[in-house]
Amino acid sequence: MDGEGPYRSSKPIPRFICIVCWKSMSSYAGPCRTCDVPRLDLSDPAVREQVRLEAEKRLQKSMYREYSVMALTSLAVLAPATWWLGGLVFALVPAVTMVAGRAYAALRRNSAIATFAARRRRISAELGIDVQLDEVDARGDRSPGQIKDDAIAHTSDVDPLQLEMEPLLVWLGAKLDD
Numbered sequence: 001m002d003g004e005g006p007y008r009s010s011k012p013i014p015r016f017i018c019i020v021c022w023k024s025m026s027s028y029a030g031p032c033r034t035c036d037v038p039r040l041d042l043s044d045p046a047v048r049e050q051v052r053l054e055a056e057k058r059l060q061k062s063m064y065r066e067y068s069v070m071a072l073t074s075l076a077v078l079a080p081a082t083w084w085l086g087g088l089v090f091a092l093v094p095a096v097t098m099v100a101g102r103a104y105a106a107l108r109r110n111s112a113i114a115t116f117a118a119r120r121r122r123i124s125a126e127l128g129i130d131v132q133l134d135e136v137d138a139r140g141d142r143s144p145g146q147i148k149d150d151a152i153a154h155t156s157d158v159d160p161l162q163l164e165m166e167p168l169l170v171w172l173g174a175k176l177d178d
């Protein structure tokens, strides 16, 4: 009728993204309204790589945040023990943090801790070796009572590493501006 074809009602496709705020996308080239820097072309492999890096950075950041909340909690839980253990209590904090963090990941859906556990499980399956270490647990001492990756991996819903570009942009919170 009006010659616009069958795709008339489909949504505009995001083709450019602002890599300063990571919030603004557009179908057209041009500056981000908030940051006033040009949005970059998502068809450029280097830009897509940037998107992946940003997602990875955010996931790590939330894992460290989850662990630091757990560290504070552990400290609060252990604090009353200072009267008989003294400064030794602080030596226990990392181990208790580890256990608390993993218990938390077992309960909460899609925590970053669980996402990394699920990822390690996939890598373990691919390599045929058991990869269990967290980045924050690189000292290599296994605390007894540690919750294994298997026990928490199932609470992970989404690993940005496995997302296609479009859902990944949604995961990052980027929205089509115009």
Ligand SMILES: [Zn+2]
Residues within 6 Å of the ligand: 018, 019, 020, 021, 022, 023, 024, 032, 033, 034, 035, 036
């Ligand atoms: Zn921006």
